[in-house]
Amino acid sequence: MPDAWPAGPAADPPAAPAVDLAEAVRRAFALDGPLSAADPHYMEREGQQRLALAVARAVEERSALVAEAGTGTGKTFAYLVPLLLSGRRALVSTATKSLQDQLFLRDLPRLRDALQVPVTLALLKGRASYLCLHRLEQARQTISLADRFALRALARIEQWAQTTAGGDLAELEGLDERSPVIPMVTSTRDNCLGTDCPRYRDCHVMKARRDAMAADLVVVNHHLFFADMALRDSGVAELLPTVDAAVFDEAHQLVDVGTQFLGRALGTAQLVDLARDLLGLGQQQARGQADWQALAAACDKAARELRIAAVGPLREVHAALKLRWAERAEHDGFLDAIDNVGAAFDAAVQALEGVSDGQPDLVRLQARAEHAVQMAQHFVEPGTPDHVRWVDLSAQQARLIEAPLDIRELLTEQRNAAPRAWVFTSATLGDDEELRWFTVAAGLEDAAKLRVGSPFDYPENARLFIPPRFPKPNDPGHAEAVGRLAGRCASALRGRTFVLTTTLRAMQTIAQALRDELAWAGGDVEVLVQGQQPKRALMQRFLANPASVLVGSQSFWEGIDVPGDALQCVLIDKLPFPPPNDPLVEARVKRIESEGGNAFGELFVADAAISLKQGAGRLIRSETDRGLLVVCDPRMAQMNYGRRLRAALPPMTLATSEQEALDWLHHLAEQHT
Known part of the structure; x- marks a missing residue:
């Protein structure tokens, strides 16, 4: 198999460690310990040590731990130190490739040197x-x-x-x-x-995999972890059985990533690419042995007609859109279009079967065509209750998607496969002591739970402002009002502001109103908007020019670290409830209600609390940071569930009027100057 892992050692139960791990962890974090000796700015943090000892206990007992650690706890070192000191083989999974690089290139080498442990490290990406x-x-x-x-x-x-x-x-x-x-x-x-x-x-992928199988600690990402798990049935040997401990940082993203990779998909762009490769490789390596042009044209036509059938009466699609499966499946033309895809690519399979012997490119091409046929046949058949189907539409393609409702079954299966430590940690895993938002969806109700608060002085250093008289989110003037308020805040602070929107649709309206307000107020504050440049380039421009405001949607709500006074005001346009018409959300609502639960509280408010904590977390990143959080949604103050959402945020001092909020920003601007 092309994706097979090199053989690796099995995770046999290791001999009992020569040194008590909990005691070794305490010594490492002590004021006279190796971490303090390696860093002149080292500070003892009670929460960090509690988390580190809980991780050590999970490693020694081969048990599961779910730990929410507030911003500034130092959770990265809190889980890495016990792993490095344990002498056991470990896997660490992060949310993004940039976080992987940070762990592998910066944090792990520093800790390995400070602790003086002979641990080999490896980085593995997709x-x-x-x-x-x-x-x-x-x-x-x-x-x-x-x-x-x-x-x-x-x-x-x-x-x-x-x-x-x-x-x-x-x-x-x-x-x-x-x-x-x-x-x-x-x-x-x-x-x-x-x-x-x-x-x-000379393959770089295989070299990275060989290095991973030989290392003591491997850093992967959630996408790769679940992609590997999803391919088990194809004979792919997994990295996971070879480790004694698995740690998932930014674990709040696991359920979404898992459902994405553990499902099935058939995309028209993927089919068009396959048709193009069929023509190119057929003519290059099997010219005259089949009518490759006719076969490729039939496949291309079937793919494009499937997209037309998926779009249906909408005619044109300018932005990403999700459709319920029933909205299209009830029309015969849609299922017929899927059938036609299966027939066109089946004809390609028949042609390739006679010519692919000894031609690796054609063998792989045949396998891809067979997979397309299998997916077409699958999507013509009825779905199952534990999965949900929908159609993703964009200006470029249509994707038929089927996904599980959560990752309970797969994680439970993996946990039962062999005894090992499982640690899941993030700054946001729930808004109750049992962290049910995460543990229920992941099947981890039986795990040990720990909540460690942030050590930052939020009442002194941060203010929360909820405008008392403000248009409601569904009012036509809401987005413009958000932009105008953002302009007044950015003008008072002279830049150094984030505006986080819940939808891409509102982003442009808010950005234009923000520009208009700044122009009226005078000054030269620059407005940066998501989409103008790649995310990394936008962040570089924001950091290079303090007199700037960045307006961004979902990708800027988390994973952005701007400590210091470069960012001192964050505005959120409205409460980040999940979209009620999203097919996956609808399916989860039906399941909760069928089990007698309250979908609004268990799903919508719980999801909003997590997202709100993530967005607010961009503001205060260190002990000395100060700033203002503005939530431009009057429901936060007026509705009963608003108390729950306010309680989910760090304990910021409430600003009761816009003037009080602006006065705080003027004060911060003067301090900055």
């Missing part, structure tokens, strides 16, 4: 992060000579390929993650040739 040497050689033949930007990017990659040892594209500074060249020079599970690849010995 194959789309690594250069594929075979596809790099093919890219020059397929890229359009008219696309000078793509040619320039390809030339940079070709030059870098001569010197890189690991092949991780993150090494290549300035490469836009949205570049169309990246899919041309990386592999997917569909087009990877595995051991048949002429560059297999």
Whole structure:
């Protein structure tokens, strides 16, 4: 199999550690310990030590721990120190590739040196992060000579390929993650040739996997973890059985990532790409042995007609949209279009069966076509109660998606497979002591729970303002009012402001009203808006120019760390309830109600509390940070559930009027000057 893991050691129960782990952890965090000796700014944190000891207990007992640790607790060191001192093989999974890099390149080497432990480390990402040497050689033949930007990017990659040892594209500074060249020079599970690849010995993906299987501690990400778990039935040997402890940081993202990867999908863009490859490879490697042009044209036509059927009466789609499965499945034309996809690609399979022997590219092409046929057949059949189906539409494609409602079954199965420690941690896992928002969806009700509050002095350093007389979120003037208020705040603070929106639709209206307000007030505050540039470039511009405001949607609500006075005001446009018409949300509501639960409290308010805590968490990032959080939604103050949402936030001092809030910002601006 192309995606098979190299063989690795099994996780046999290790001998009892020579040193008591809890005592070793206490010594490490003591004021006269190795961490203090390595860092002149080291501070003892009671919450950090409580979390570290709980992790140590889970490692020694091979048990499960769910731990919510407030901002500033130092949770990264709190779980890494026990892992490094335990002498046991471990896996750490993070939410993003950038957090992976931070752990592997900065935190782990520092800790390993400070603790003086002989631990080997490895970083493992998905194959789309690594250069594929075979596809790099093919890219020059397929890229359009008219696309000078793509040619320039390809030339940079070709030059870098001569010197890189690991092949991780993150090494290549300035490469836009949205570049169309990246899919041309990386592999997917569909087009990877595995051991048949002429560059297999030099394969960066396989080298990264070999390093991972030989290391004591491996850093992965949630996407890779669940992708690997989802491929078990295809014979993929897993990394997980070889470790004694698995830690998931930013665990609040696990359920969403898990349902995404543990489901099934059939995308029209994927089918169009397959039709293009059928034509290109058929004519290159099996010319004259089938009418490749006719076969590819039939596949391409079936894919495009499926998208037309999915769009249906909407005619055009300009923004991402989710449709309930029943909205399309009840029309015969939609299911017929899926059937036609199956028939067109089945004809391609029949043609490839006779010519693919000895041709690795054609063998993989046949497997991809067979998978397309299987997915088409699956989506024509009725769904099951424990899964939900929907149609994702965008301007470019339609995707048929089926996903489980949660990750309970799969995590329970993995936990029962072998005794090992399981640690799940984040700053936001629930708004009650049992952390039910996370534990129920993950099947972890039986795990030990720990909540460690932030050590920051929020009452002294932070203010919360909920405008008392403000348009309601469904009022036509709400978005403009948010922009105007953001302009007044940014003007008082002279920039250094985030505006977080719950939808992309509201973002442009808010940004324009913000510009208008700033223009009326005078000054030269710059307005940056998500989509103008890649996320990393926008953040660099924001940090380089203190007199700026950044308006962003979901991708800016978390994973952004701006300590100090570079960011001192965060506005949230409205309470971040999940969209009620989202098919996955609807299915979860039905299940809660069928079990006699209260869907509004258990799902909508609980979800909003988590998202609100994440957005508010952008404001105060260190002991000395100060700032203002504005929630532009009067329901926060007027509705009964508002008390629950306010209680979920850190204990900020309440500003009772806009003037009081602006006075606080003027005070911060004077201190900054």
